[in-house]
Amino acid sequence: MRLSIVSVIALLIGTIVAAPASAEPPIAAQDPPSGGAGVGIQLLEAPVSLVDDPRARIYIVDNLPPGTVIDRRVAVTNTSDAPTTVRLYPAAAEIGTDGFVFGNERTQNELSSWMSVTPSEVQLPPGQSAEAVVQVAVPPDATEGERYAVAWAEVDTPTPGGAIAARSRVGIRAYVSVGPGNGPPEEFSVSTITPSRAASGAPEVQIGIDNTGGRALDPSATVTLTGGPGGLSAQPTNGSGDSIAPGASGTLTVALDPALPDGPWTADVSVTSGRVSREGSASVTFPEAGTGTSAELATTRNGGVPFWVWILVAGFVAIAIGVAVTARRRTAGSGHRP
Template sequence: MPDRSARIVAAGLLAIVLHAAAVAPAAAGDADRQRPERFGIRLLEIHENRLDDPRSHAFIVDHVNPGTTFTRRLEVFSTSSQRQRVSLYPGAPGPAGNIALVNRVGVRTYLDVGPGGEPPTSFRIGEVTAGRTDAGQPRLVAEVRNTGERAVDLEGEVRLSEGPSELSAGPFRGTRATTLPPGGQGQVTVLLGHDLPAGPWNFRLTLRSGRVSRTATGTITFPEAGERAAADDDPSPPVLAACALAAVAAAALLVVNLRRFRRRPLDGEAA
C-alpha cells in the first residue's frame, strides 16, 4: 500500500500579472475609454487521461510520482490596443521597486505528488434548505462537506417536478463554483426562477466536482420572503423508531380505555 504520509498535495495558482509603470500614460480618447479592455490566461493543453474531467479543461489537475516532470501550454491574451507588460509566475509575490500591481488572473492548479494512485475525491450533501433572496427569488442552499483527500470545486443543478398542477421546472444551474479543501464544509446555492409557485415540489439536486457527482432528493415548499423552510427528506431511522414507539403506546392506551368502557354498568343494571 502506498505511503500516504509521503504524499504532497498542492493547490496553487499559475498567475499572470499586469504591471503599470509609475509614470501615468497619456490620456486616451473617449472611444478608447468606452471600449472594454481585458487580459487573461487560459489552458490550451489537457492530458489525454483527463479529457472526461471538466475541471481539467479550466484548471491544471494532475497526479504524478516523485521526480516526474511535465509541461502544459498556456495562452496569454489581451484586448487592449496598448502595449502591456506582464509577468508569469507560480504563487503570488508582491509588487517590487517602482512597479505597481494593477490586476491579476491565473490558472488554478491542483497537483498531487506521491507514490501509488491518485487520492480519492469525495463529498457529502447534508441539509438542503429552501429560501429566497432579498429580492424574493427562490433558491436552494445545500450544506456540503468534503470527505475526500483533494479539494473540490462544486457546481450545482436543480430539477423540480410534481409541482402545483403537475408542473416541472429546470434544470437550474448554479452560477458560481464553491471550492472546499479536504475536510472543509460550506454551502452551495442554486438560484431558481423568479415566477415559480411556492409548491410543494419534488426536487433533485445534483452536485459535481470533476468526475465525481452526488445527488439529493426530497420535497420542498418555498417560504414567503424572509422565512426559511427545510427540505422534507426521507425520515431517518431514529425518527421512524420514535414514531413506532408512539404508535404502540397509543394502541395500548386505546385497548385500556375500551376495556374500561365495556366494564362500566349501564343505567338500570346492577352494579
C-alpha cells in the same frame, strides 16, 4: 499453461477497467479562457489520465510522485486596444471557509515555490497572443498531500500622464496532489437542501456538501423542480459553488426563477465535481422571506466506472465462460486426462 475460468474473467476485467497512467503526455484543452481588464489566459493542455475531468481542461490538476517535473502550455492574450506588457508568475493560494482564496500580490507558498512560468514577461500588440509554459517541479523529499497555487498573468493600465491607474491580473488555478499512483480519490456526499429567498425575493436552494475524499472539490449543481402547485414543473437550473477542501463541508446556492410559487415542490438535485456526481431528491417549500426548513436529501450514488464498461465486462465474461466450457467438453470427449 492453462488459465482457469476465474483467471480469464479477472484478466478481462483488469484489461477493460484499468485507468491510464498519469505519466502519459498531455492532451489539448479547449475550454474558454479566463480574462478581464485587458488580459486573458487559457490552459492549452491537460493530462490524458484526466481526459474525462472537466476541471483538468481549465485548471492545472494532477497527482505527482515526489521528484516529478511537468510542463503545461498556456496562451496569454492582450484583449485591450493598446500594446501591453504582460508579467507571468506563480503565487500562493489556499482553500478555506471562503473557498479558493488567492494570496496577496506575489505571496509564495510551498506549491508556488515549485512552479515557474517561462517566459516571465511578454510584449503583446492589441489582440495578439503568445504561449508560455508553466512548470511544476516536485522536490524528491516532498510529503504527500494536495496543495494549491495560481499561475498569474498581470498587466498595468497607465493614465495619459504615464502613472499606473490600475493593476489587473487573471490566472489559472493549480491543484497538485503529491503521492504514488492516482493519488487520493475525489469523493463527496450531498446531505441537505434548504429553500430560501434572496434579498431580492427570488427563491433559491442551498445544497449541503461534505467533502469526504482527499482532493479539493469545485462543485456545480443542476436543480429540477417538479410536482409543484397545480402539477407545475420548472426548467432545470444550474449553479456553481466555492471550492471545498478535503474533510470540510460547504454550501452551493442555486438561484431560481423569481416567478416560481412557494410550493411544495419535489427538488431533484445533481451535484458534480470533476469525475464524480451525486444525485438526490427532497420536498421543499419556499418561505416568504429568509431561510426555510432544511430537508434531508434521499441520495443515490453516481460516478466511478461508467455503466457501459460493466456491460462490456459482462459480455466478455459470457464469452470467456462459453469458450472455457466448450474447451472442457472437447477435452472430456477425447478422453484426455490432464
